Amino acid sequence: MGFLEYLAQNYDALLVQSFEHIQLVVVSVVAAIIVGVPLGIVAHRSELLRSAILNTTSTFLTVPSLAFFALLIPLVGIGNTAPILALFCYALLPIVRNTVSGLRQVDPAIVESAKGMGIGSFGRLRGIELPLAWPVILTGVRVSTLLNIGIAAIAVLVGGGGLGQEIFRGIRSLGSPFAPNLVFGGTLFIIGIALVFDLFYLLLGRLTTTRGIR
């Protein structure tokens, strides 16, 4: 059948998978922000911990995704949990690294004048350093999101959900006439999700960055 026909017929299934897919990504990225930004702040402040933190998170990213998912199965079983944990680990490096760079590029004179005005350490972080580092941090979040959108397709191979299922159905029927539809359907929807998120980050960046630092 034609591709459009296929889409029309399987729209709801694809949407359900899309939703699962998005869930995998959003949960892992949000968790990575919650853990990663503070980690980045610590890494920025402490010369000693910086290389340890950056190296560890960088090592996560070196481990192949399927292997990472599989290694977690004995711990959390099959299904979505293992992928989410692994995706969380993958999302850490871009976020941590960009938090560090973002903080590093804040002009020290600005921080000093804030200190001289009597703004305490936490106040400086909250009111000055993080807002000024935010555009770079947001880029890190964006990179993590895109990365995870791509990797999440593999979740199906360990019993997880998401659009990888559609692609996998295509793989299983490789050689038959339906295969291309399934494969393209899954892949294009994934790319579509990525586009939507990219746009979202673009808008978010615009909205949350004051004119002063654009």
Next chain:
Amino acid sequence: MTDVENSDVMIELEDLTKMYPGQPVPAVDHVNMRIPRGEIVVLVGPSGCGKTTTMKMVNRLIEPTSGRIVLDGEDVTKVNANQLRRRIGYVIQQIGLFPHQTIKQNIATVPKVLGWDKDRIDHRVDELLRTVGMDPEEFRDRYPKELSGGQRQRVGVARAMSVDPDVMLMDEPFGAIDPITRERLQNEFLRVQAEIRKTIIFVTHDIDEAIKMGDRIAILQEQSHIAQFAPPEEILTAPANDFVADFIGSGASLKRLNLTRIRDIQLHADAPVVDVNDDITTARQRLRDSDWTALLVVDAERRPQRWLRPTDLKRPSADLHQGGLPVDATVEPQATLADALNEMIISNAGCVVVTDGRGAYQGVADIDTIMASIRAMRAQVDEYYRAAKLLDIEGEVAV
């Protein structure tokens, strides 16, 4: 040395010392200084002498290793540092405006922290902008990146004054600005200071800026040892040691000329002056009656036009509208003697005409006028010293 009386002391540094670990000698070694209320005290010295470190110990951005800081009678060496800093204005060379916030938000930073209500803050922001010569309507919602260097520094000063602190610390605040704007900002700052009279510690490496800005100057040697702590005139006319003399440089005499303004000295007010529309006979007569060698022609608004010598007037075709030497060197009363000398050197008349704000003739100054005022300055300082020595020896003022 002029002593500072106790009730007048705003800031007292007592044996203030900073020792960095691993360094053989302290960066700042037992500094004792009493800074009078309402004065600008300039810390000046060569690079590395510790002047910035000393200043930063006052608001404890750098914690002293030992010694005391007394602010308006209160020992602040150990109080909460953040709270202390909110009472002290702090201006740095790179200014440090928060780029992601509007000018208004920048200035409102400390008031907000202290919990002022919105109206009070709005009012204060506008007031401060006006004080530093910027239109609130135009600037309050702009961002730092939209402002020039000079404007940013003005905002920096406004921000430092936001809660009207009695004390301000300024670390080479005009250092990063072009010379022309810098001079303008210095003048304006002095104008504002004349009204608000804050106690200010001002750090610079530029002796000329120190002389211009300071009510009192502390010349610092290495480890912030005070070579001399005195008003500028005294430092220039009576340097305490070779270091101070070297630091002032060979231009000391010329620098002295920066201290006095034209309006403060005796000008020649008896120059023969004639209006351009008067007749020649009056002109000739006036010149003859005076003991000057030239006559000044002014226009209807009393603005100087030209100098006419007897030879210019003798000719039958003599006309007050032309000929002679056109006046090209004029200064206003608030100009310094140095400016006047400058004009004199580049003019063709060997003297300079003093005019008021609208250009109208006030008087004439020449090289003799300037020499006379320098002699008077010298005499003043000698008197100073004599009085001080007498005080030291006999412990009471001699009649």
Next chain:
Amino acid sequence: MAVDLVDDVALKDEAATQVSPRHRTQGLSPARKVWRYVAMPLFLTIVLVGFYLYISGQELDTIEARQLTRPIIQGRLTEHIYVSAISTFFVVLLAVPLGIFATRPSLQRFTPGIIGLGNFGQAIPSLGMLTIINLFALTVTWLPSTGTVPAVLALVAYSTLPILRNTMVGLRQVDPNLLEAGRGMGLSNFQVLRKIEMPLAVPVVLAGVRTALVINIGTAALVFLYGAGGLGTLIFQGFQLRREPILLTGAVLTATLALLVDYLAGLVEEWLTPRGI
């Protein structure tokens, strides 16, 4: 555009935090230097030995025993390495010169666009792209439809964009002042490329090779789906048969292989980077 600018900052710092290999060890105390070199191999050895002990201590049932024989494991490992190595070779051959070409002054307008595409391309699912290439191989008659050839093709296709992007980013890091100095001395564009950019680009190329290896080892875990074997076979088998030992063997070996290769490539990077960079 703001996002591009922000990307640039992040990109600049991407390379900044991927600090030149030698810089990572400069200024470190001897103890820390040694630790840096020894940490990963030590970790991997512990993991492998530990895992081996665990497996040999296990009572393997018949299925497991049949799958976890030395020849099979070795075979899968070899397939995996083979496919990864070949595809890395080709992708470096393809993407690095392309990256150099795309950063030439004449093409500078396109550079941000391509890099932006590369950034976005991280979202392209490996599973999807691999399958699409295999579909392509199926329809094209002169290509074998299963086995190593389509697998290599697929891996190359997938890793081209990231390597291209990294190469371009790396080359853009080269201080423009140096290039200007070169041209100012009268060097032609090509000479500037050869004498200045290339030596400075060596670390970039090496990093590219290293990244390609890591990406490909990772993606190669999926080629079992298309009949090309590899360690992924073990992982998936273990999953389907619900046999942890098989699953874990595949997973541990894949992960260890990736980390080891990354480590070794890092050493090579460090040794081959010209001094002073």
